[in-house]
Amino acid sequence: MxxxxxxxxxxxxxxxxxxxxxxxxxxxxxxxxxxCKDCGEYQFYPRGVCSHCLSSxxxxxxxxxKAEVYxxxxxxxxxHPGFADKTPFVLALVTLDEGPxxxxxxxxxxxxxxxxxxxxxxxxxxITEQVTLPKFRPI
Amino acid sequence: xxxxxxxxAIVGVAESDLGRVPDKSKFQLSAEASRxxxxxxxxxxxxxxxxxxxxxxxxxxxxxxxxxxxMGITPRFTDSTSIGGSSFVVYVEHAAMAIAAGLCExxxxxxxxxxxxxxxxxxxxxxxxxxxFGPTQFEEPYGVSTVGSYALAAQRHMHEYxxxxxxxxxxAVATRKWAVMNPKARMRDPITIDDVMNxxxxxxxxxxLDCCLVTDAGGAVVLTSLERARDxxxxxxxxxxxxxxxxxxxxxxxxxxxxxxxxxxxxxxFERAGLTHADIDVAEIYxxxxxxxxxxxxxxxxxAKGEGGAFVSNQRTAPGGDFPMNTQxxxxxxxxxxxxGIFTVIEGVRQVRGECGPRQVPDxxxxxxxxxxxxxxxxxxxxxGRD
Ligand SMILES: [Zn+2]
Ligand SMILES: [Zn+2]
Numbered sequence: 001m002x003x004x005x006x007x008x009x010x011x012x013x014x015x016x017x018x019x020x021x022x023x024x025x026x027x028x029x030x031x032x033x034x035x036c037k038d039c040g041e042y043q044f045y046p047r048g049v050c051s052h053c054l055s056s057x058x059x060x061x062x063x064x065x066k067a068e069v070y071x072x073x074x075x076x077x078x079x080h081p082g083f084a085d086k087t088p089f090v091l092a093l094v095t096l097d098e099g100p101x102x103x104x105x106x107x108x109x110x111x112x113x114x115x116x117x118x119x120x121x122x123x124x125x126x127i128t129e130q131v132t133l134p135k136f137r138p139i
Numbered sequence: 140x141x142x143x144x145x146x147x148a149i150v151g152v153a154e155s156d157l158g159r160v161p162d163k164s165k166f167q168l169s170a171e172a173s174r175x176x177x178x179x180x181x182x183x184x185x186x187x188x189x190x191x192x193x194x195x196x197x198x199x200x201x202x203x204x205x206x207x208x209x210m211g212i213t214p215r216f217t218d219s220t221s222i223g224g225s226s227f228v229v230y231v232e233h234a235a236m237a238i239a240a241g242l243c244e245x246x247x248x249x250x251x252x253x254x255x256x257x258x259x260x261x262x263x264x265x266x267x268x269x270x271x272f273g274p275t276q277f278e279e280p281y282g283v284s285t286v287g288s289y290a291l292a293a294q295r296h297m298h299e300y301x302x303x304x305x306x307x308x309x310x311a312v313a314t315r316k317w318a319v320m321n322p323k324a325r326m327r328d329p330i331t332i333d334d335v336m337n338x339x340x341x342x343x344x345x346x347x348l349d350c351c352l353v354t355d356a357g358g359a360v361v362l363t364s365l366e367r368a369r370d371x372x373x374x375x376x377x378x379x380x381x382x383x384x385x386x387x388x389x390x391x392x393x394x395x396x397x398x399x400x401x402x403x404x405x406x407x408x409f410e411r412a413g414l415t416h417a418d419i420d421v422a423e424i425y426x427x428x429x430x431x432x433x434x435x436x437x438x439x440x441x442x443a444k445g446e447g448g449a450f451v452s453n454q455r456t457a458p459g460g461d462f463p464m465n466t467q468x469x470x471x472x473x474x475x476x477x478x479x480g481i482f483t484v485i486e487g488v489r490q491v492r493g494e495c496g497p498r499q500v501p502d503x504x505x506x507x508x509x510x511x512x513x514x515x516x517x518x519x520x521x522x523x524g525r526d
């Protein structure tokens with residue numbers, strides 16, 4: 001009779017001033033990153049200022065969504081109860097075509113086939129109605 | 140100032156009870172280690188006028204005020220710099236600076252943690268939070284962990300330089316050999332490279348035996364001026380040089396996964412000490428993971444970048460090897476309460492004093508201690524020498 005309790009969710013982002021636009025776009029399956037109007041550099045993660053020149057003049061740009069695996073690790077231990085039913089999973093750092101590096105998961109692929117240097121593209125994982133996480137899959 | 144800081148000495152060191160200590164709080168472990176370190180020096184808590192401490196777990200807010208109150212100390216110099224496990228190595232530099240500048244006379248660095256008891260006696264998940272505020276919201280939802288972060292660095296180093304899991308295992312095996320000779324070490328059964336390779340993978344390419352222990356522990360270090368030190372219990376151990384740096388907070392922001400801030404802090408420490416790598420008799424290198432050691436040795440310049448694997452091969456860092464390292468058994472085999480830095484200092488001092496018994500490095504006069512904090516984020520390097 002009683003429904004089995006749903007597994008706990010992984011930790012989810014709580015959007016704030018710097019990041020609300022990013023998470024709102026992700027929810028719409030758009031991947032945006034910041035570019036500085038003063039020095040022209042891209043940055044990731046989103047901030048209220050440019051981490052290259054401290055300017056507050058930042059633009060959001062639609063990113064290509066193309067990236068390359070910089071490093072990865074197949075994780076067999078859940079770092080949080082919300083990952084208990086998700087192991088093994090691939091934790092990865094990817095270098096975006098625009099330059100910055102970000103943390104993500106490599107999905108839609110056998111973990112044993114992930115390689116450094118592999119070309120990947122963004123895909124969107126709707127975790128809840130409010131939160132979508134950009135993840136990456138092999139091209 | 141760097142020159143004046145060489146007129147400062149470490150005069151007392153101690154550990155608290157180590158291992159599983161469920162009946163004592165982290166505050167008590169910190170305070171008991173402090174009492175023992177002051178006893179070691181021949182000083183009293185009444186002499187302490189500088190306090191350096193941080194607690195990053197529950198109940199640790201306003202750490203230096205809280206621990207000063209707990210021990211009845213009224214410091215006129217206080218520091219709660221919180222940069223992870225390297226904090227306590229960096230405090231040696233800060234304390235030496237404060238003493239050299241006349242801002243305090245007797246500095247107490249202390250640390251206590253009940254990292255294993257807090258988890259009900261088991262390793263495993265530490266985070267229960269469901270919402271992440273701040274920049275870590277760009278990592279935690281993807282399942283980042285400490286071991287996962289270090290694994291990313293290990294994988295990249297293997298990719299760039301051909302480093303192997305066997306080479307990383309050399310470090311764990313050599314460190315265990317030192318632990319066998321330390322009655323206070325938690326893990327004292329010898330292990331082989333195969334044992335490390337056959338232990339389960341936690342986060343590829345890191346195996347269980349590439350990872351530090353989780354324990355309860357406290358430690359303390361006392362410093363004063365060299366002049367005052369010469370009238371105390373033990374032979375003074377001078378702080379010959381020091382350096383500190385940090386390059387990032389989150390692993391995704393690390394500029395180069397194969398080089399740590401020890402490239403900065405180590406260079407500063409050698410320059411300020413006027414010493415070279417050949418002068419170091421014993422090295423105490425923070426070993427949260429085997430890869431931490433390998434990257435640190437390269438970053439400190441003991442070998443060229445990419446050559447760390449070859450450097451540690453053939454049990455070079457084991458007892459009898461030509462690079463004695465982590466002589467108390469390290470975080471891999473002796474103790475690791477979440478932040479290990481203070482224990483690198485304690486062992487460095489004991490080696491230079493010549494009080495290490497069976498594990499004593501013969502005629503060790505100069506020790507290098509290097510702490511790493513966060514996720515390869517921060518480092519503190521100190522070089523210690525006999526007066
Ligand atoms: Zn800029
Ligand atoms: Zn009393």
